[in-house]
Amino acid sequence: MKSSSSAPLSFSSSQQMAVSSYLPDECWESIFRFIIIDDNDDDCNNNSHYLSFLSLVSKRFLSITNRLLFSLTLHDESTYCHLFKRFTNLNSLDLTGNYIDLDNLLIEISRFPLKQLTSLNLSGQPTIPTIGLRAFSQKITTLTSLACPLIEFLNPSDLFLIAECFPLLQELDLSYPLNCKSCSSYVDGVEALSLALTRLRKVNLSGLFPINNQSLFYLFNNCKQLEEVKLFKSCHKITRVGLASALRERPTLRSLSFSGMEDDKLFSTSQFIDSLVSLKSLTCLFLHNLNISDELLYSIAREGLPLTKFVLLRCTGHSNDGIIDLLSKCQRIQHLDLRYTDFLKDQHVLELSSFLVDLVSINLSCCHELTKSALFILVRHCPSLSKIKMENIGDKIVRNSLRKFGVYPQLKSLYLGYNSWLSDEIITMFASIFPNLQLLNLKDCNSISEGICEVLRKCCKIRHLNLAYCSRVKLHGMNFVVPNLEVLNLSWINVDNETLYLISKNCCGLLKLSLKLCNGVKMKGVKHVVENCKQLRKIKGVKHVVENCKQLRKIMSDERLILLNKLIE
Known part of the structure; x- marks a missing residue:
């Protein structure tokens, strides 16, 4: 029996029972893990749709796939309850976005038995939800990663709260806060973090995070397990003496990322160079918008640092000789x-x-x-x-x-x-x-x-x-099947109904389609895509087309119309 690659296999109820009864749940779980294995390509990777199709086979498969979803992103705080009852093995939760009452949402989430949750993302919030986080931390004590980038108002007291609530943190992201007070106001908070988070391995204080020499010293001196530090565009209060002193306190550092500083010649001084090359375990070095010298590159080469990732982005002051010398000695990159x-x-x-x-x-x-x-x-x-x-x-x-x-x-x-x-x-x-x-x-x-x-x-x-x-x-010549295409961006090009028909016919595995500012897009073409691309998860740039179509209910079934409204972004 031949099956189409554009649609999942369908089974009769008797076939479903026969297939699923042969193997125990553990075997099916191993098979499903193999099917959705991650290929480590963030741009292409989207495996949740495989779980969706597997869950349709039987109630037993639904139960097994529920256990295999480990990461969840919430977009609507009113529809979360049934999700936490289904997905009990979650280890990552993303609450990025705007919520009416994030404090209350975190309190409610803490009432579910999420015993394996280790990662929480609160990116882009107006403030740190202090009441909700405190309640959350009392019930969910397994958190090892907290991301709070792009917080509009980050207060010094927030640092004390994080230190108190999440002592097991290994990763902390407080990058790019939008409104902060003076650096001196946060020194005590950074010290509290560095003393409480004894297991901290990775920290991101990029953007305008208020950090100075004293805060940096506390961080490097007290966090004995610190391996990765990111300080992009946040170093305007750090001097050459302060940075060199901090680096000497943490010789086990493995990843270091810096960007432009007021002291533009900082990275050409022997004091900084000596401190940097003392990091004998350094595998990742990211330098952005800095004036560096060939002497810095020569020194890294002479020490033979075990670099596997090396970034020189918008840097000046060096030459090709310096780069060649470094690469000739550091050949693990x-x-x-x-x-x-x-x-x-x-x-x-x-x-x-x-x-x-x-x-x-x-x-x-x-x-x-x-x-x-x-x-x-x-x-x-x-x-x-x-x-x-x-x-x-x-x-x-x-x-x-x-x-x-x-x-x-x-x-x-x-x-x-x-x-x-x-x-x-x-x-x-x-x-x-x-x-x-x-x-x-x-x-x-x-x-x-x-x-x-x-x-x-x-x-x-x-x-x-x-x-x-x-x-x-x-794309009018695309009269053949493109079996593996999942993400297609056609924004700002001339897309008409014929093009969308060919896409819907030959790219049935499509997950994401972007049609932003494609003036030729009409409702008929959108209908083709929604009807034929059964795996579609997101379609961008057609909201105005849908809103302006008065004949919508006549050309689409209620079921597909509901689906279209869910897919639009």
């Missing part, structure tokens, strides 16, 4: 980011690629001296490379022979947005060279038109395709 390195040319990429045998991902976006030849150099010399970002690079014309480059099946993700030189001929060539692409981002590549259909034909594993702002793109 798997993730490299050199965005906005203006002096970087193709021959430099050829030189550095010989040291990157373990490279998995690289970002060379906005390196305007590079050409597409750099891309071929990388895939030829880096056998483990699966992800390349080369957005907004140089537009010099370089003629290459397709036969010259061969096939590179290891590449899975390719970001080439904002490259006006990218033509149908070139992307068709890329499709032949990189047949296993799963993610392709061509945002704002306005020279592409019908060639994208040939890409979809050749790269049958594509799951995520971004064509936003590609004004000349035409």
